[in-house]
Amino acid sequence: MNPSGFENQDQELDEKLQSEKENLEAEMVVIPDLVRQRLDAFYAQMESDPELLPDRPSSHLSVKRFFRGTAITAASAALIGVMIIGSAFVSPTMAESLKQVPLVDSVFKLAGDLGLQTADRKGLATSTNLSVTHDGITLKVSQIIFDGTRLVLALEKQDGGQKVLPLFTRITPDGNIPEDSIEKFDLFINGKSALNQNGAFSLLDGGPGKDSNSMIISYMRDPAGGLPDLPEQFDLKVYAKLKGVTKPFTLQTTVYKTKLGRKVLQPQISKTNQYLKYTVNRVEMTPVTTRILTTFTMLVDLKDMPDDYAVERKYISTEGPHKNYTKKEVKPLNYAVIDDKGRELEILGGSGQSISKNQPGQMVMLFTPFVDPPKKITFKPYILLMTPDGRAILDAKGQWVRQYLSEFEITIDVPQNTNHP
Incomplete structure (x- = not known):
């Protein structure tokens, strides 16, 4: 993209974010003085040390102006992200704006295989607000994709300011599982356990996500073992037990087959x-x-x-x-x-x-x-x-x-x- 393109995109994104911020402020959202102070400090740091922000445009675009705009974009996105946490509503403008900001990247985009990255890029994955909280720990399903063959979910954990411990950690050689890491998970398809339906082959799998507090869960039926394919629509219950958390987490939704070629x-x-x-x-x-x-x-x-x-x-x-x-x-x-x-x-x-x-x-x-x-x-x-x-x-x-x-x-x-x- 040429320098003027960067400048126009940056200005457009800032305008969108500013508009959304004003809408939120109109609904009595208060920005604490401490947050404002940290934003000002963040801007000053970006201007004094521009190397902190990558992917600079060519030199004939004002470097200081570019970094100032980028810092505002990143910090504004972070601020608005704080204000909308827990909300079930994100406007289309906000959603499109946040997708352009690196600080709000999805699990599928950062940790998925080529197919999940493609699903994220083309808008094929479903973004959800499914979440449940126990003992101050929130577990949420942030993305789902079902293409008729495999079902994949992005699972993320938020600790509410408690000590940050990993959601997905491989079991150590001595068999220990770290506190707050996932101890057991299962998917219930129309009320039936995926673990119990696979016979000799366990085709329910969990892998690392974009960071230590996220993971990717995937499931496919085992047609070699005689099971039929998953239906085009089904009720899904996600079950997860975290070591050190008293209650298991359960999240329920309806999954639809993604329409694609x-x-x-x-x-x-x-x-x-x-x-x-x-x-x-x-x-x-x-x-x-x-x-x-x-x-x-x-x-x-x-x-x-x-x-x-x-x-x-x-x-x-x-x-x-x-x-x-x-x-x-x-x-x-x-x-x-x-x-x-x-x-x-x-x-x-x-x-x-x-x-x-x-x-x-x-x-x-x-x-x-x-x-x-x-x-x-x-x-x-x-x-x-x-x-x-x-x-x-x-x-x-x-x-x-x-x-x-x-x-x-x-x-x-x-x-x-x-x-x-």
Whole structure:
């Protein structure tokens, strides 16, 4: 953007924020003297040390004027943010203004994968004011997205001025969970627990958010285990237990499938050799998620599988009649998804079935969306290398080493007229 563009955008944003501030003041919102003093100190600091604010425009725009405006923008947003905390109403003008200010970035934008960032950028995610407070701690669901395949929520904690402790912290090696960190969470879909519906595969997952007081919760059904897809509309109850907080937190809402373009392919293309068959059955693409169904089929008895595809796995057991035994197994099979520009999609999760002779083992995998609509997609099956006792073999970067199976590589064309609602 040229300097005049920066200046006009800055002036427009300040005018919007000033208008909203005046509206709030008209409703008897009082700005404490201490806040005014801190704002004045903030402006002075910005002018004396402009390096504190990044992304300066080119030199022929007044640097002092630019930083003064940026400081006012940031501080005004922070101030108005304080005044509207707890309010269920944010005007469209305010919402659009705050979206332009870095201090009010969303969890999906800062911590999400490519699909969540896309949902945030395109306004596909639903912003909510769901919150509940126990023992001075407030837990809120700030964003929700459901594209028909996966349900994702942004969970945030506010401590009301108490000691700040993390919402999401990985359990330490000794098994301890820090105080106020999340101890347990579950999603109830139309009254049924997501944890209890997944059987052998737990497809309810929690990951880090934009900071220590936020996290991202994601859930998908396990179609490989026979469960139907989530309906287009359902009642959702979020359950969370924080260690050190007396009561569990529960938040309820109704979730609707986001209306967005969906491209569905059913290639049913296979590659086969004497021992294995690999088939790409179905590809579903949305701006948020890529969902792929494939199958691996073993064509011979397990005892006849060569070392390229099977291994004698050593098991160490201290209980039962069979201690320290060896069992032949098919090596862990997976595949990479590559677009026509050589970019690999990131795996988000999935599940699969074990394979036996002439019984296709279905795999359902979730990936990030394609950066651009691809004209071709390549599937590159591989084996994840493991030691005889079942430990992953890692490379110098800590990544699980892959052994690609070039004989099963499949490339499909992507027609341009396969959009579905």
